[in-house]
Amino acid sequence: MKQKAPYWIIPCLFFVSCSTVGHLKTSDNTTSDYPATNPNDVAVYSTVPNANTKYTVIGQVVVSADAGENAKKSVNLLKKEAALLGADAVIDLTLEIGMGYWTNAIKATGTAIKINN
Numbered sequence: 001m002k003q004k005a006p007y008w009i010i011p012c013l014f015f016v017s018c019s020t021v022g023h024l025k026t027s028d029n030t031t032s033d034y035p036a037t038n039p040n041d042v043a044v045y046s047t048v049p050n051a052n053t054k055y056t057v058i059g060q061v062v063v064s065a066d067a068g069e070n071a072k073k074s075v076n077l078l079k080k081e082a083a084l085l086g087a088d089a090v091i092d093l094t095l096e097i098g099m100g101y102w103t104n105a106i107k108a109t110g111t112a113i114k115i116n117n
Helices: 009-013 071-085
Strands: 019-023 055-066 089-101 105-116
Touching: 009 019, 055 071, 055 089, 071 105
Parallel strands: none
Antiparallel strands: 019 055, 055 105, 089 105
């Protein structure tokens, strides 16, 4: 018996994108693990904070997402990964454009930090 593939599968593939995410807690932080934070509260900076801001490096975060020309998707995924480490911010943001599965992939990398109060 020959089975037909559902016709709705092909159009749905156009709405699917691929993402790769990861984080690594580095040895820079010798204190205990931090509780996860809210990704919406994680700030993102392309440089380091000003000299008056004291912070602790928690680790590195990296994501790559099929995003076309929209870097916000990659940055939002970056914030989620940083939040899992307990970060308050991501510094040294770097964006790179490469080939994705369906469209251009935007790779975002940065350093997750905890701001010392």
